[in-house]
Amino acid sequence: MKPHRIYSMSFASVYPHYVNKAERKGKTKAEVDEIIHWLTGYDQAALDAQIEAKTDFEGFFAQAPQMNPSRDLIKGVVCGVRVENIEEPLMREIRYLDKLIDELARGKAMQKILRA
Template identity: 75%
Template sequence: MTKHRIYTTSFANVYPFYVKKAERKGRTKAEVDEIIRWLTGYSQDELQVQLEKETDFETFFSEAPQLNSARALIKGVVCGVRVEDIEEPMMREIRYLDKLIDELAKGKAMEKILRK
């Protein structure tokens, strides 16, 4: 079975789209970074290194220092699919991030996005 192409896509290539989506809705790059750090456990410096290395999505998530256990609380639809119903673990991690960025762009409060 062939891997989905998002797995081999550079995280650094998609990251600017996350930021642009947030900024179009009046949110900030800092908030995007906070969401990524919350989800993955990367520090800001570690996140920057991953971006500079142009790490692919699969490596980005598989090398994440500490995936947040509260990520299982992320529910809803992204790209027409319920994230909680995605069976393939790596795709679910990627869609969790997509869902969090969507919530940010829709104006949801950071405390709710980060499941505090």
């Protein structure tokens, strides 16, 4: 089976869309970055380096310093699919991030988004 095309897309090409979605709802780039830091373990310098290098999604998640063990608490629907039911590991990681950004844009408290 052919890999999904999003795997080879650069994270840098999608990142501005995450930020724009949040900013349209009165949230900030810093909050988007906080979510990415929580999920992946990247610090700001490493995140900026991944964006500058135009790393694809596959590499972005493969190189993540430490995926948050609490990410399996992320439940819900993204693009009509329940994230907890996605079997492909990389697609599940991508959808976890999508779900967290959706929650931020909907005004959910950061403490709840980060499963604290």
